[in-house]
Amino acid sequence: MAFITLDHVGVEFPIFNAQGRSLKNTILSFATGGQIEKGKGNTVVVKSLQDISLSLVHGDRVGLVGHNGAGKTTLLRVISGIYIPTSGVCEVEGRCVSLINIHLGINHEETGRSNIKLRAAMMGLKPKQIEEKMEEIAEFCELGDFLDMPFRTYSSGMQMRLAFATSTSIDPDILIMDEWLSTGDENFKVRANERMKSLVDKTKILVLASHSRSMLEQNCNKIIWLEHGRIKAIGEPQPILDAYFSH
Numbered sequence: 375m376a377f378i379t380l381d382h383v384g385v386e387f388p389i390f391n392a393q394g395r396s397l398k399n400t401i402l403s404f405a406t407g408g409q410i411e412k413g414k415g416n417t418v419v420v421k422s423l424q425d426i427s428l429s430l431v432h433g434d435r436v437g438l439v440g441h442n443g444a445g446k447t448t449l450l451r452v453i454s455g456i457y458i459p460t461s462g463v464c465e466v467e468g469r470c471v472s473l474i475n476i477h478l479g480i481n482h483e484e485t486g487r488s489n490i491k492l493r494a495a496m497m498g499l500k501p502k503q504i505e506e507k508m509e510e511i512a513e514f515c516e517l518g519d520f521l522d523m524p525f526r527t528y529s530s531g532m533q534m535r536l537a538f539a540t541s542t543s544i545d546p547d548i549l550i551m552d553e554w555l556s557t558g559d560e561n562f563k564v565r566a567n568e569r570m571k572s573l574v575d576k577t578k579i580l581v582l583a584s585h586s587r588s589m590l591e592q593n594c595n596k597i598i599w600l601e602h603g604r605i606k607a608i609g610e611p612q613p614i615l616d617a618y619f620s621h
């Protein structure tokens with residue numbers, strides 16, 4: 375079973391060295407960002423998410439849209455368990471895998487092979503499961519003997535191949551993404567796209583933040599439009615995408 379339920383969730387960040395200057399920015403940068411308010415004493419509070427209530431179930435493919443700073447990444451982080459809401463309740467059932475930072479767990483001094491194990495362990499795989507997946511991941515990376523060299527000797531494209539192949543080797547119930555991952559040279563990009571598609575097909579709930587209309591149309595059956603940390607609209611993709619991309 376997989377579900378995500380948020381009940382009046384809010385996320386606030388107290389800022390201790392911003393003070394009055396940030397308050398002026400509230401008026402200046404109206405189109406972007408969360409809400410900035412005066413906190414206790416000399417602090418300023420950034421309200422990244424306010425009063426978010428939603429319920430996602432098996433089969434939901436959700437696209438998050440909103441201007442820069444609207445709260446998309448913060449919401450993905452709350453669902454992934456990286457941020458605890460400062461108010462309200464977030465309940466998530468099912469194995470949740472986040473592709474927000476595919477380099478998490480990577481150690482630059484270790485070999486590629488050790489890093490596959492480290493990254494897979496970070497994603498919650500047990501040693502036996504990692505062993506079972508090792509050859510498939512190694513094959514997908516096409517790094518050959520470099521797999522036994524330290525990660526720091528890799529080019530950035532090679533580093534990406536290893537992190538991508540490992541991060542997409544799992545079968546999650548819930549998949550969290552900040553933009554569609556497609557990476558590497560042309561040949562790898564085609565294979566990466568195919569791998570992403572089959573991963574998305576297998577997952578029970580997808581939550582994808584994206585600024586790309588075509589990406590959202592291709593992958594989502596529900597859209598959440600965030601504005602200044604609040605839900606402005608939630609529902610069928612076409613009317614919401616039309617409204618968002620034309621306003």
Ligand SMILES: Nc1ncnc2c1ncn2[C@@H]1O[C@H](COP(=O)(O)OP(=O)(O)OP(=O)(O)O)[C@@H](O)[C@H]1O
Nearest residue numbers: 387407408420422441442443444445446447448449
């Ligand atoms: N660690 C933090 N400390 C203080 N404020 C933060 C922090 N993280 C996010 N914010 C604020 O929360 C608000 C929402 O940020 P978030 O990164 O969730 O936006 P976003 O919709 O993902 O934007 P983008 O499209 O630019 O990636 C912004 O106003 C941002 O300044």
